[in-house]
Amino acid sequence: MGTHVIKMPDIGEGIAEVELSQWHVKVGDLVVEDQVLADVMTDKAMVDIPSPVHGKVIALGGQPGEVMAVGSVLISIEVEGAGNLKESAAPAPVKEAPVAPKVEAAVESKPAAAAAPRPAAVCQGPMVAREANERPLASPAVRKHALDLGIQLRLVRGTGPAGRVLHEDLETYLAQGQSNASAPAAAAYAQRNDEEQIQVIGMRRKIAQRMQDATQRAAHFSYVEEIDVTAIEELRAHLNEKHGASRGKLTLLPFLVRALVVALRDFPQMNARYDDEAQVITRLGAVHVGVATQSDVGLMVPVVRHAEARSLWDSAAEISRLANAARNGKASRDELSGSTITLTSLGALGGIVSTPVLNLPEVAIVGVNKIVERPMVVKGQVVIRKMMNLSSSFDHRVVDGMDAALFIQAIRGLLEQPATLFVE
Template sequence: MGTHVIKMPDIGEGIAEVELSQWHVKVGDLVVEDQVLADVMTDKAMVDIPSPVHGKVIALGGQPGEVMAVGSVLISIEVEGAGNLKESAAPAPVKEAAVAVPAKTETPVENKSAAIARPAPACQGPVVAREADERPLASPAVRKHALDLGIQLRLVRGTGPAGRVLHDDLEAYLAQGQSNASAPASAAYAQRHDEEQIQVIGMRRKIAQRMQDATQRAAHFSYVEEIDVTAIEELRAHLNAKHGASRGKLTLLPFLVRALVVALRDFPQMNARYDDEAQVITRLSAVHVGVATQSDVGLMVPVVRHAEARSLWDSAAEISRLANAARHGKASRDELSGSTITLTSLGALGGIVSTPVLNLPEVAIVGVNKIVERPMVVKGQVVIRKMMNLSSSFDHRVVDGMDAALFIQAIRGLLEQPATLFVE
């Protein structure tokens, strides 16, 4: 028997250290080649670290949340034969992701026990026994949902990446009749004294750092404008009815992207990045729109590149592709970087007003609130119109208040008179 030492890999782009986000194995586990061992977090993305060998884990080189230098020992695996004997270079990361998904690998007959370390397939049912102190993988929204339903999350089998518990898993658990729904009604009013400590690591720590950095460095100010979206919604419905089957359904987002592109022609100072250390503002002619997307591991901002050169359906397809990649942990570093202005929306939960935080080094972010029907006075008559607010934030070090207001009002004019979106 020998020992194979795996070092922290060189992710590239001059990165000297990365954060160990999550282990997918523990000491004593049997692993197979290409099985995901750990997730590491760079400034831009989560990266899976695979095993280059079959063997048994004998030592882990760090704890989740620890920042490790490239080249430091990540994990040691006992293998047949002499091992690598020297502390060789680490295996190349197999993919960039927000959540690690173990690779599907055939288990050799002589090493059947290696399958024990893998997540159990969903067909085994929605119930799983975990240790009382074992914290299953789940998003904050899923944890709150489980708490509201009175479900002990550790009893629910997760069918998501790396065994993550999803909303569907909670529903499956309830359907099997094993939730606290069978408990006495008074249990819903029982006192609770549970506490849970959640370590801020990985993607959540990166988000926290970026948000804190943005609010400390930029001079935020927000501007809210009310928009009548009745006409644009009628156009959207017409286009979907006529072309939806052949070209795909349009949401409001591609129209907003188009409005940004057109408005930025007159307000180029909004499509810019500010290097506050060098005191340099870079205005760009290319419009790379970041679209804030919620995933199980937190907020991600995939980028629709060269939005100025895309049709409505091209933008819609790219937004859908990128959002799906972000939600399923498939978005690459390139797809998550390089935006020049960001569009953020909470969809149907958009509320009345929001104050979005800038995506530095950008100087503008446009926030979309929900559409509601309200009585409005039009030409002296009270009529029902579809109304929506845009709640946008700007860096006051670069953008003047009047310019911000005129920019958003330009977007308003384009959306209220949608033909102007396509007049050159």
């Protein structure tokens, strides 16, 4: 028997250190070649570290949340044969992903066997038997929901990425009759003194750092304008009825992307990046629209590249593809970087007004609020119209207030007269 030491690989792009986000194995586990051992977080994305060998885990090189230098010892694996008695000479291969994949479990046969790994984090059956001190993956909202329902989260089977417990899993648990029917009512009025500490690591730490950096470095100001979207909603409904079956359904987002593209022709200063250290503003001809997307591990911004060259359906298909890739943990680092302006929307939960935070080094972000029907005065008559606010933020170091207002007014005009979106 020998020991195979795997060092933190060089992921490229000049990265000297990464954050260890999550272990998928523990000491004593049997692993097979290509099985994911750990997730590490770079500046741009989560990266899987697979095993290059079959063997048994005998030592882990760090704890989740620890920042590790490239080349430091990540994990030690006991292997068979004299050929693996030294440290890995080459970096372990990596697979790009913005969220952690499902956990690959140890096989129960010997490492040399050809058996395939089976999932360990997702147990078959109505409930999961975890250790009393084991903390299952779940968002704060899910944890609160479980407490309100009187459910012990460690007993719930998680179906999300890496075995993450979702709201749907709680409903499934209840439907299977595993919880005490009186627990929800009792929990609603019972006195509580519990506390929960959540370590800020991985994607959540990266989001926190970027949001803090953006608010500290950029001179944010926001501008809010209401838009009558009745006409464009009618156009969208008409196009979906006529072409939806063959080309796919259109949401409002591809129309907004098109409006950005057209408006930016007259306001190129919005499609820019500001290097505040070099004191250089770079205006770009290509419009790479970042579309803020919520995933189980936090906010991500996949990028619709060259939106200026895309049709409505092309944009819609790319937005859908990127959103699904981000949520499913399959978006690459390239798909999560390089945006020149960002579009953010919470859909039906968009509220009335928001103050989005800039996606540095960009200088503009356009926020979409929900559509509501309201009585409006049109040509002296009170009529019901579909209204929506745009809540947008700008970097006042680069963008003047008047220019920001004119830019949003240009978008408003395009959306309220949707034919102008396609007039060249």
